[in-house]
Amino acid sequence: MSATIDIRHVPHASPTPADVRAGLIADPGFGKVFSDHMVTIEWSAEKGWHDGQLRARGPFTLDPAASVLHYAQEIFEGMKAYRTADGEVVLFRPLENARRFQRSAARMAMPDLPEQLFLEAVETLVRTDADWIPKEEGGSLYLRPFMFANESFLGVRPAASYIFCVVACPVGAYFKGGAKPVSVWASTDYTRAAAGGTGAAKCGGNYAASLIAQAEAIRQGCDQVVFLDAAEKKWVEELGGMNVFFVFDDGTLLTPPLTGTILPGITRDSIIRLARGQGMSVQESLYSFDQWRQDAASGRLREVFACGTAAVVSAIGTVRYKDGSFTIGGGTDGEVTRSLRTRLTAIQRGETDDPYSWRHKVAL
Structure with missing residues (x-):
């Protein structure tokens, strides 16, 4: 062995x-x-x-x-x-x-x-x-x-x-059309994971269970689905295959906490470390869908983006749900989103310094 x-x-x-x-x-x-x-x-x-x-x-x-x-x-x-x-x-x-x-x-x-x-x-x-x-x-x-x-x-x-x-x-690019903002459908009929389940494991069953919700998102004209928690169907958790971040008018970043129902994304962790390294405040806190809608309407919420290995960092411009829809920051790609995406991809591709020693050279 x-x-x-x-x-x-x-x-x-x-x-x-x-x-x-x-x-x-x-x-x-x-x-x-x-x-x-x-x-x-x-x-x-x-x-x-x-x-x-x-x-x-x-x-x-x-x-x-x-x-x-x-x-x-x-x-x-x-x-x-x-x-x-x-x-x-x-x-x-x-x-x-x-x-x-x-x-x-x-x-x-x-x-x-x-x-x-x-x-x-x-x-x-x-x-x-x-x-x-x-x-x-x-x-x-x-x-x-x-x-x-x-x-x-x-x-x-x-x-x-x-x-x-x-x-x-x-x-090539995960989303067709490159880095333009994507649209998401907030699922209220289906959930991705529950406490004590396999949400933090990267297993095929989690993705199989999400496919019906993703198909619903496509029918609604959206690129991706965003899931709420299984217990209260209130708290934002993650997309079908990506973690999510919220950027507020005071420069604070917020992302849902790793409580066992969310996949601990490596890109997520990298974004947190990059943002804190640039002096930004990052909170890992619960955030409700109702608050998301209210903050988008008031202008307090300036940007939202999803992140993962495949898509890297993708701005979320439009959110649709059963009773309506709303946009974030005019539905455009925001400054913080662009900055973090540029910094992360530059490190990944060897175009800038690597202060965290994240790059691993493969001997050819």
């Missing part, structure tokens, strides 16, 4: 030709184009972590009774690799992803993947498929580490075998 294992390289029989790859990454969209390889590592109760492989990306063979298909033992992470102006390839705070992966695994009764093994798997894939990082401005290589239960049985208990895997896809 060693924390370090060899990741064996299985040669790819037919990697994508360079000219074809160039065409694919010219305008990849998000999550539709994938790189050539994947890394897999297996775990069993008898052997622990074993059989690490870098191999051609391809399908898994699963028994119909594989426990992930019946009991949803599955977790994942989202992170990006960037190419800097001087040609280096860097990751952004990858050990934080590794640590959150461990916390998610513990909540879902899954095996603990050592931090260094997580990092080794990610770096191995990035090193191998670095040519898939788009050269266009704003491009990056999105990385999806995930783990699922593959033991074949029908019985309600934690599985005894799992597969950890990392795949990658070249990506």
Whole structure:
């Protein structure tokens, strides 16, 4: 059950030709184009972590009774690799992803993947498929580490075998049209998580439960859904896949607290640290939807933005709900939002100093 294992390289029989790859990454969209390889590592109760492989990306063979298909033992992470102006390839705070992966695994009764093994798997894939990082401005290589239960049985208990895997896809902007403000639908019929549940774990079930609300948001002409708490349906929690911040006229930032129902976003934590480093006051406090509406109407609330690995920082311009709608700051991209987004992306891409040592260089 060693924390370090060899990741064996299985040669790819037919990697994508360079000219074809160039065409694919010219305008990849998000999550539709994938790189050539994947890394897999297996775990069993008898052997622990074993059989690490870098191999051609391809399908898994699963028994119909594989426990992930019946009991949803599955977790994942989202992170990006960037190419800097001087040609280096860097990751952004990858050990934080590794640590959150461990916390998610513990909540879902899954095996603990050592931090260094997580990092080794990610770096191995990035090193191998670095040519898939788009050269266009704003491009990056999105990385999806995930783990699922593959033991074949029908019985309600934690599985005894799992597969950890990392795949990658070249990506452009998450929202079409770039950094323009997005619209959100406030869901009152559906909630994302409840106290004692899996809200703080990055597991597929949380996202599956949010899809009906996201579909409702699309029907209402919105880009994203924002969820309220499950107990009172009063307090703002987070979007379908992003944390949320509120910017007030006195310069204060407010974001909902991590009480176990909200995913502890790495981008969220980075924004808090950047803002405080710039002398801004940041509060992690409850904030009601009614107060949101009132503060937007009075002008006390100047900006609202969502943040996450995929979208980075996106201003929220319009909020719709069953009884109406309202705008924030005239529905435009605000100064604080722009400043924090610019500072964060500059650090991620190696365009400025890195006072927090967040960049992690991948040795090519």
